[in-house]
Amino acid sequence: MTSRTFPSYSCLFCAILFVALLFGAAPLFTQAQTAAELRPPPPASRDAWPQQAVRAPHGMVATDEPLASRAGLEILQRGGNAVDAAVATAFALAVVEPSAGNIGGGGFMLVRLADGRTTFFDYRETAPGKASRDMYIGADGTLDKQASVIGMRSVAVPGTIAGLELALKTYGTMKLAAVMETAIRLASEGFPVSERLARELESQRPDLQRFSISRRIFLKDGHLFRAGDTLRQPELAAALQRIGKLGAADFYRGETARLLTEDMARLGGLITLEDLANYQPKIREVLHAKYDSGGHAWEVLTAPPPSSGGVAIIEALNMLQSVPLKGWEDVESVHMVAEVMRRIFADRAAYLADPDFANVPVAGLIDPCYAKEIAATIDPRRASSSKVIRAGSPHQCGISAGNATAPQTIVSLGEGPHTTHFSVVDAAGNAVASTTTLNNSYGSHVTSSAGFLLNDEMDDFTTQPGVPNALFGLMQSDANAIAPRHRPLSSMTPTIVLRDGKLSFVTGSPGGPTIISVTLLSILNWMRLGMEAQAAINAPRFHHQWLPDRILMERDFPASIESALNARGHETKRVNRMGLVNAIAIDPATNDRLGAADPRHEGSAQGY
Ligand code: DON
Numbered sequence: 001m002t003s004r005t006f007p008s009y010s011c012l013f014c015a016i017l018f019v020a021l022l023f024g025a026a027p028l029f030t031q032a033q034t035a036a037e038l039r040p041p042p043p044a045s046r047d048a049w050p051q052q053a054v055r056a057p058h059g060m061v062a063t064d065e066p067l068a069s070r071a072g073l074e075i076l077q078r079g080g081n082a083v084d085a086a087v088a089t090a091f092a093l094a095v096v097e098p099s100a101g102n103i104g105g106g107g108f109m110l111v112r113l114a115d116g117r118t119t120f121f122d123y124r125e126t127a128p129g130k131a132s133r134d135m136y137i138g139a140d141g142t143l144d145k146q147a148s149v150i151g152m153r154s155v156a157v158p159g160t161i162a163g164l165e166l167a168l169k170t171y172g173t174m175k176l177a178a179v180m181e182t183a184i185r186l187a188s189e190g191f192p193v194s195e196r197l198a199r200e201l202e203s204q205r206p207d208l209q210r211f212s213i214s215r216r217i218f219l220k221d222g223h224l225f226r227a228g229d230t231l232r233q234p235e236l237a238a239a240l241q242r243i244g245k246l247g248a249a250d251f252y253r254g255e256t257a258r259l260l261t262e263d264m265a266r267l268g269g270l271i272t273l274e275d276l277a278n279y280q281p282k283i284r285e286v287l288h289a290k291y292d293s294g295g296h297a298w299e300v301l302t303a304p305p306p307s308s309g310g311v312a313i314i315e316a317l318n319m320l321q322s323v324p325l326k327g328w329e330d331v332e333s334v335h336m337v338a339e340v341m342r343r344i345f346a347d348r349a350a351y352l353a354d355p356d357f358a359n360v361p362v363a364g365l366i367d368p369c370y371a372k373e374i375a376a377t378i379d380p381r382r383a384s385s386s387k388v389i390r391a392g393s394p395h396q397c398g399i400s401a402g403n404a405t406a407p408q409t410i411v412s413l414g415e416g417p418h419t420t421h422f423s424v425v426d427a428a429g430n431a432v433a434s435t436t437t438l439n440n441s442y443g444s445h446v447t448s449s450a451g452f453l454l455n456d457e458m459d460d461f462t463t464q465p466g467v468p469n470a471l472f473g474l475m476q477s478d479a480n481a482i483a484p485r486h487r488p489l490s491s492m493t494p495t496i497v498l499r500d501g502k503l504s505f506v507t508g509s510p511g512g513p514t515i516i517s518v519t520l521l522s523i524l525n526w527m528r529l530g531m532e533a534q535a536a537i538n539a540p541r542f543h544h545q546w547l548p549d550r551i552l553m554e555r556d557f558p559a560s561i562e563s564a565l566n567a568r569g570h571e572t573k574r575v576n577r578m579g580l581v582n583a584i585a586i587d588p589a590t591n592d593r594l595g596a597a598d599p600r601h602e603g604s605a606q607g608y
Contacts, residue, residue, distance in 0.1 A: 050599060052532070059085070062605040066604040069597075069606040085432075095186040099200060102437070112301055118286040122159075125488070127156055152454075153268060184241055187234070253273075282356075301496045321368070328539060328561070334565060343392070346546045349476055353476075363396050433496050458482065463482065472512045504585065506583060507523060507581055518541050533583065533585035538599060541577075551571070552574075554574075555574050580601045
């Protein structure tokens with residue numbers, strides 16, 4: 001077995017610092033400093049980060065957490081395929097990464113089998129039947145920004161269990177109980193709390209302690225966990241055991257459903273037994289685009305709506321097709337990509353929503369002709385103004401523009417931790433890219449009496465038209481308004497890249513809206529710039545999302561690039577870190593799997 005786990009490094013701290021930097025929020029910054037006192041110094045610079053990916057000939061799992069990567073690897077070594085291992089990994093993350101790994105949230109899983117079949121499993125949460133468009137708006141007409149991110153009313157109907165069961169039934173070779181064994185053991189026997197988790201739980205104390213079960217399980221009844229303590233989760237172990245035995249039926253119609261709906265009734269939540277029984281994961285067609293670069297034919301397989309990310313990434317890659325990119329120490333390259341990001345985010349804000357209820361013009365948005373028209377509006381020497389740039393009128397070649405109307409919406413940014421992306425490749429070449437989330441770190445912060453944290457995904461809806469949502473400051477279109485059974489728009493973008501018809505790169509990231517930019521950059525680094533696998537993950541990241549009109553740049557981006565961007569008319573802002581890409585690349589010469597976990601976190605790539 002080959003593996004590498006990066007040194008402990010608090011991503012929660014990064015996120016807090018990020019938000020503090022973004023808004024100049026003094027209370028948040030104080031909280032960040034408290035966390036900083038507890039943490040070992042992070043690697044001084046990206047030069048101290050690993051420069052080489054973990055190499056293995058057969059299979060590879062890359063996640064945020066060593067115990068989760070190991071859970072997936074063990075399944076591969078026992079002869080399970082990538083989907084078996086992905087389901088095992090997802091359940092392990094639900095135990096060892098409580099901030100984001102989950103059974104009380106939702107996610108996406110993109111599968112590409114070695115025989116070329118591709119499937120997108122959508123187990124995004126849905127709004128409960130009693131949810132309504134104005135449910136977070138008070139009698140005075142103002143938005144209650146707490147209600148959509150904390151407490152029972154922020155919880156949407158979880159999709160994870162239904163989605164994982166569906167993926168396993170569709171492509172797995174092992175029984176649910178078998179792939180859940182490690183997760184059940186980790187929950188019942190416990191696992192050692194890492195320094196990172198201890199710091200994270202302490203920093204979450206104010207919100208977790210508001211809910212008695214969260215306080216008991218995650219704050220040790222107020223005593224707090226220290227690094228090295230054992231975190232046992234007996235109620236979660238019992239729920240996982242029931243699910244292992246009875247499948248999703250337990251979660252949506254059985255004992256777990258009963259416990260969850262009793263919690264809902266007691267704590268003012270909206271989810272009913274009927275909501276749970278009606279939840280349906282979806283199998284969707286994978287978005288697909290082709291490019292030529294470096295003498296190779298590339299294909300990008302990515303997430304369809306209700307993700308906004310796949311559409312945005314294809315639109316961006318289309319616009320960049322004829323743009324020569326040299327790297328991120330070249331101001332022209334950064335300028336062009338930032339201008340492209342500006343434009344894809346304008347379209348995202350206007351058009352993307354749940355495709356089961358809204359008419360999302362996907363074909364037009366990902367059409368190369370449309371991209372060419374939009375790209376023609378970029379001045380290669382001067383920054384555009386987002387006051388002027390508006391969503392376009394997406395259309396396909398030969399079909400006139402103008403059928404689609406572009407609602408004018410505004411987006412601003414806040415990055416809320418935390419979501420998690422993992423990648424799996426097995427010995428046969430089957431690949432899985434999966435991103436899963438509770439939305440905010442620790443979701444709604446409510447733990448159900450069945451032992452798992454519940455999401456706050458309701459905040460990904462347009463909570464009040466014309467007003468930013470609480471967590472990401474996003475203003476989105478009316479098509480993403482709250483309505484029963486609708487899926488809130490997501491930025492999660494699990495993506496798989498092929499080179500000359502063969503598996504080449506498995507990628508994705510957390511980070512709210514920055515997911516789209518960070519995943520795009522990882523693809524550009526691998527496909528267009530020919531970086532080595534680990535270099536593609538380590539490379540500095542930047543983000544532009546139309547509004548606010550500025551480029552966010554990781555802190556160790558060269559200063560010369562920032563001033564050159566400023567000279568072109570870009571406003572810039574430094575942030576600590578962006579995204580956590582746990583990727584796997586394939587060495588085209590040897591067919592080795594190259595596990596490139598993100599050194600910005602405690603990422604772990606393990607292979608055999
Ligand atoms: O689905 C989405 O786009 C968000 N709920 C993701 C949240 C997220 O990435 C937070 N993590 N940094």
